[in-house]
Amino acid sequence: MFITKEKINSFEKGNKQEWLLTNGIGGFAAGTVLGSNSRRYHGLLFSAFNPPADRKLVVSNIHEFITYNNQEIKLANFECSNGYYELNIDNLIGFQNNFIPTWNYRINDIKLTKQIWMMEDKNATVVKYRIKNGANASKLVLLPLINYRDYHSERFDFSEFSQSTNFSKVSIKLDNAQNRFLTIISNEGYNFNENINAFYNMYYAKEAERGLNSIENQYMPGNFEIALNPHEEKVINIIFTTDEDTDFNLDLEYEKVLSRPSELITKAGFKDKIANELVKAADKFIVYRKSTDGKTILAGYPWFTDWGRDTLIALTGLTITTKRFDDAKSIINTFAKYVKGGLLPNVFPDVGETPGYNTVDASLWFFTGVYNYYLATKDKKFLKQIYPKLVEIHERYSMSKEDIKNKDTEVIYMCDDALIYAGNEHTQLTWMDAKVGDYVVTPRYGKAVEINALWYNANMIMSEFSKILDEKDIYTKLAKKIKKSFEKVFWYSKGKYLYDVVNENEASKKIRPNQIMAVSLNFPVIEGEKAEKVFDIVAEKLYTPVGLRSLSPDDEEYKGIYIGDIWSRDCAYHQGTVWTWPMGEFIGAAQKLGKEEYTVEKVVKNLEYHLSEETLGNISEIFDGDYPHTPRGCFAQAWSIAEILQRMEEK
Structure with missing residues (x-):
């Protein structure tokens, strides 16, 4: 998926398109095609200290520039609360998002490629630069922007931080009580220049749109300076990690990340291009939960954890459709462990391990998940093992x-x-x-x-x-x-x-x-006829190209736009806002009833633009009920992807 310079020729356009990386344990990195932070949920490293929970923003961004011929050419893009923003897109040739976000720059006769990737099962992000210098000596300067706060909040003061530098390695103590550190390493041995400072008043436009605090500061520990001779070519890998073990085999870790997409696609067995995009997207939600020593599904990025309802609705599409049967079994076991009084939990809190049980449907979707798993695997041994839990739930209901x-x-x-x-x-x-x-x-x-x-x-x-x-x-x-x-x-x-x-x-x-x-x-x-009538009313009143409206526009309580503060947004959340996940059920009904005008191919074709224009390979949680159905909520939602993927297999 390549995005040309023409499609990101303004701050507004480039700031709208978002990329997402995950590490399989709840940690993630996210940002925009411009490289800017338009949300408090954008950053290069959100570490999950108690997988997949206790997520903290640790690395916000890198302020990058190149100096040559007494000029300073900035590459980074930031917006600040005083209305000032750095817009440096003249040198950006294009952006590619194929599991590893990649930026291509040209600064006169200097060529620069930047990649961001996360190591699997580690709270570690690597920013890789490949630079080919031109005819004059130049210097690449990298200034990390550091933070440490809950991913739902902001921070302004960093007086608690302390740091020590040892040549190409800097260690920043983030939390004295928890004894947590961030380690920054130049893999090629470039020295770190300690120069403590701050980036003030970074502005998050998306948070302002949501009626939330939209400003915060970032900690600047210093910089790396990489000098280049004329026509010299260098590769620079900057590693950020909160893990204690920092002895990484970078080549091996990189190869694992590069090979993963093809492994996922081969296992799933789809021929369709869009289905394969969704197979790759599905992988981001399947994560390890430490408390159960098993797999679970995160409901959505950037802010949801593993909700029972969302997990069990998404289970079939994310794991069974993609032939990840071991993961499906592990997820079923994860939630089976938490059956309490015949009920499954609705949510595992982000901090702590005591779940909430305020749901009536999670337990009922559990039956569907187990049934679909059995249909796909004929795993009678596992069915016998899980059957008592099903009986317990049934007895409760x-x-x-x-x-x-x-x-x-x-x-x-x-x-x-x-x-x-x-x-x-x-x-x-x-x-x-x-x-x-x-x-x-x-x-x-x-x-x-x-x-x-x-x-x-x-x-x-x-x-x-x-x-x-x-x-x-x-x-x-x-x-x-x-x-x-x-x-x-x-x-x-x-x-x-x-x-x-x-x-x-x-x-x-x-x-x-x-x-x-x-x-x-x-x-x-x-x-029969009544099923046909139900389908017809849903198609007539609720169907949109991106999902089903949660309420008919004819209703006096209908809200066509999901925007504003939390009160305004929650009052619209299920009062007309479009949801993609019920579209999967709609397609399933169409398949049962033989409704050829609503085939999965036609529905997915309508969603194709969204995969390349907004959330880059993902499907959003919700959309406005009114045209043009602007995407809202989480920019990557598990059940949105799962329900569509499931129907693509069933077609």
Whole structure:
């Protein structure tokens, strides 16, 4: 994926396009094509000190310039709060993003290539420069910009820092209490010149757009100066790491990173170019969790951790579709370890290991993940091992309102009609979970349509599993009752679609994408003409080229733009904002119903521009409901990629 100079000929254009690197343990690096920091989540090294959590920005950027003929040619691009910004794109020839972000510069007769890459399973980033000098002597000067703070925050004072330099190696003590260090190494032995200073008032335009603090300072420990004779060619590798072991075999680590894309693509077995881009993107979300000594899935970059719901929705597309069966098994085991009272966790906090259980759907998606894994592998031994956890979850969901009374548990129970009721007016247990303070933006307590579609699906899966393992089948009969009740409770005969949620106060007629799951899952709970009607209303009111709107534009509560402070954004989050992940369910429903106008090829074609124009090989979390559907939220979202990738295999 090569981006020419013409496409990044302004600060606005180059600042919009973002790249992402990850290290497999939760650490990451991210930035823009210009090399600028437009978010507080941009930096060359975010270390995960308790993988994949406790993530800190450690290296923000490098201020680079070349001196020759008494001139100083700056390469870096920064924006500051006083309106001043350095725009140095005249010498940038182009940018390439093929697993390793690469910048090509030409400064008169000097040629410079810069690459950024991260070592696998290490909190270490390498910035590699290859420079071919021109006819005059010159000098490349590199000034690292250092930080140390939680990745959701900002920092202004660095008086706690201390540093020591030993020729080409500098050690900066970042945290006295935690005894954490950053080591900067010139692999080729270029001396570091200690000159402590600060970069003041770096401005993050994306954070200002989100109504958050948008300014911070950076620590400058000094610089590397690399002198070049006329026509001399040099390679410079600057290593940044917070790991204790700094004895790296750089050539070996680099080769591992270079070979990874082809290994992933070969294993997945796709021929399609876009599918292969998504296979590479999928790899960024599958990470190691130290607390369980197993794999998990990060929900999104740059700010989400491993959410139960997101992980289990993304599981099939990211691991099973890509033939990463060992990873799939490890992830299933990771979450199985945390089943508590028949519930799976919704989130593992970024600091600490005590998860939250405020979700009704994560446990139900668990059945789907295990089922898809079994279909792909026929791993009966693992099925037998995990089956008791499935039984435990099913038993919890089968409890009546009376059963859970006075118990310290979420309000989730099965009603007499065999449908699941979850939550109350103060909770948000479905995926539409926006809440500001005590204000629940999209109250969906009661019998939610997708929850009961998932509940039916879970019972049908358990019916099959019980037969495979020669266990008692109590599930087939219950599934029949659920299906009968579902149609009776949820079918809105006047509108010819499904109610979104039904409780003691109302049956919500809001047109949302949740109803498509009654058609799309392994075992659809509605079929025939009613399934066709559900699909048609979703296609008519919610479909966009990049995903499904979370609410029909005809609704008086519809919000077409997702922008502003946290209140404004949360009030729009599920009130019209487009989500890509339900598009996967929409495609799945189209495949079941034979809707040729909504083939996966046509849908993916609409997303192709996004992969090259915005988040460079990734799919965003959300988009504006209104045209032109500007991407918002996380710039790389696991379930957005997973759901599309899954359907590309199923076509």
